[in-house]
Amino acid sequence: MSQATQPAQKHYDVVIVGGAMMGSSTAWFLTNNPDFNGSVLVVERDPSYEFCSTSHTNSCMRQQFSSNLNVRISQFAADFVKNIRTHMGGDTRVPELSIHNFGYMYLADNEAFADVLRESVGVQHAAGAATQLMTPEQIKANYPFYNVDDIVLGSINTVDEGYWEGITVFDWWRRQARERGVEYIANEVVAMTRNPAGRRIDSVTLASGETVSCGQVVNASGPRADRTAQMAGIRLPVEPRKRFTWIFTAEQPLDRDLPLTIDPSGVHFRQDGKDAYMAGGHSDVDPAVEFDDFEMDHNLWQEHIWPVLATRVPQFEAIKVQREWAGHYAYNVFDHNAIMGPHTEVENFVFLNGFSGHGLQQSPAMGRGTAEFLTYGEYRSLDMSPFNYERIPNNNPFIEKAII
Numbered sequence: 001m002s003q004a005t006q007p008a009q010k011h012y013d014v015v016i017v018g019g020a021m022m023g024s025s026t027a028w029f030l031t032n033n034p035d036f037n038g039s040v041l042v043v044e045r046d047p048s049y050e051f052c053s054t055s056h057t058n059s060c061m062r063q064q065f066s067s068n069l070n071v072r073i074s075q076f077a078a079d080f081v082k083n084i085r086t087h088m089g090g091d092t093r094v095p096e097l098s099i100h101n102f103g104y105m106y107l108a109d110n111e112a113f114a115d116v117l118r119e120s121v122g123v124q125h126a127a128g129a130a131t132q133l134m135t136p137e138q139i140k141a142n143y144p145f146y147n148v149d150d151i152v153l154g155s156i157n158t159v160d161e162g163y164w165e166g167i168t169v170f171d172w173w174r175r176q177a178r179e180r181g182v183e184y185i186a187n188e189v190v191a192m193t194r195n196p197a198g199r200r201i202d203s204v205t206l207a208s209g210e211t212v213s214c215g216q217v218v219n220a221s222g223p224r225a226d227r228t229a230q231m232a233g234i235r236l237p238v239e240p241r242k243r244f245t246w247i248f249t250a251e252q253p254l255d256r257d258l259p260l261t262i263d264p265s266g267v268h269f270r271q272d273g274k275d276a277y278m279a280g281g282h283s284d285v286d287p288a289v290e291f292d293d294f295e296m297d298h299n300l301w302q303e304h305i306w307p308v309l310a311t312r313v314p315q316f317e318a319i320k321v322q323r324e325w326a327g328h329y330a331y332n333v334f335d336h337n338a339i340m341g342p343h344t345e346v347e348n349f350v351f352l353n354g355f356s357g358h359g360l361q362q363s364p365a366m367g368r369g370t371a372e373f374l375t376y377g378e379y380r381s382l383d384m385s386p387f388n389y390e391r392i393p394n395n396n397p398f399i400e401k402a403i404i
């Protein structure tokens with residue numbers, strides 16, 4: 001199916017700005033809702049998706065969050081992935097998927113962070129997650145390759161926590177959404193026009209010059225979230241922050257799966273397929289970057305990441321980098337959580353932004369919730385209202401502590 005650049009109509013009930021994971025999830029969930037029978041236009045400035053967060057993701061999910069809502073969102077992600085064919089109407093072309101449950105191992109080297117883990121485990125258990133706290137001795141018994149000399153506590157969950165094929169889900173959402181009538185165009189939204197009262201977006205303007213009138217607009221533009229919001233006269237505390245990933249092999253591979261380990265230094269690393277490992281991290285100086293700045297920081301690997309790996313897993317002294325890349329988090333500097341739902345004044349401008357590095361796993365619940373909001377004006381499956389925009393002007397943060 002080739003992609004058009006021009007919209008077929010002058011008006012759409014829903015215009016989605018950005019067609020990657022969030023935009024496509026929303027488009028698909030709209031088509032999957034029998035109560036929605038409107039028209040949908042997805043405008044995507046880069047249909048190769050080469051530079052979006054979705055293409056640079058590490059594609060993992062976890063149940064270890066500090067709020068009940070974020071745990072429930074990941075529970076739906078796990079259910080969606082494990083039952084994808086059923087969720088997608090029994091379409092036999094859709095492959096069956098599973099989760100590689102190596103778990104996330106959070107390591108605390110001080111009592112203050114150990115207390116955070118203890119508190120979060122209470123939240124997770126209440127929501128039905130299977131997290132276990134581990135003493136350094138238990139960690140060593142289960143994962144002998146770790147150096148735990150400085151560790152006071154760990155927490156891990158090996159149920160619905162690990163790698164999943166996010167890009168396959170993305171491909172199928174996009175494909176089925178288009179087959180069901182959603183129009184995707186390769187174009188860019190460059191401006192928006194508000195009605196005279198300033199309370200609605202009447203139309204969006206495309207880079208090619210056309211104006212498209214719209215019932216509702218969804219901002220699914222990832223790290224460009226604030227730029228898109230500014231077209232509607234709104235500011236968002238969401239910045240592009242650079243995050244690096246390295247894939248490496250070890251001269252002496254580990255004898256069991258390496259959990260996604262969150263070292264106290266902030267460096268994280270995990271199993272990546274049978275014979276490789278993945279590490280991720282960022283510089284201590286972590287400013288907002290230009291949208292097109294994907295330059296690697298080679299010193300970071302040499303001076304920081306590799307030494308951390310070799311200290312935590314001595315077998316990782318002898319490793320070889322196979323691939324590396326830089327990507328952007330859409331980082332919510334206000335409270336590290338999603339911003340979702342309508343603006344307080346521009347009522348048909350709907351946010352889907354600020355996922356701060358955990359958006360891939362949130363995409364099923366976010367798309368479902370946004371589709372419900374667009375259809376009914378309210379959430380039906382899971383109450384997503386704690387993510388509302390109002391909390392920002394009201395200075396009422398909904399903090400997520402478990403940020404990687």
Ligand SMILES: Cc1cc2nc3c(=O)[nH]c(=O)nc-3n(C[C@H](O)[C@H](O)[C@H](O)COP(=O)(O)OP(=O)(O)OC[C@H]3O[C@@H](n4cnc5c(N)ncnc54)[C@H](O)[C@@H]3O)c2cc1C
Pocket residue numbers: 017018019020021022023043044045046049051052053054055056057058059060061187188189190220221222223224228243244245326327328329352355356357358359360361362
């Ligand atoms: C290195 C890295 C590792 C990550 N690891 C994980 C992980 O393990 N688990 C997890 O859950 N999440 C992870 N994430 C986060 C996750 O990948 C993102 O939260 C998610 O992909 C966000 O999807 P999105 O659709 O909101 O944004 P994006 O994928 O960035 O898509 C936004 C799209 O909008 C388009 N766009 C922007 N402006 C316009 C415009 N004006 N007009 C038209 N189109 C426009 C862009 O071209 C882009 O395609 C990671 C992210 C990174 C960078």
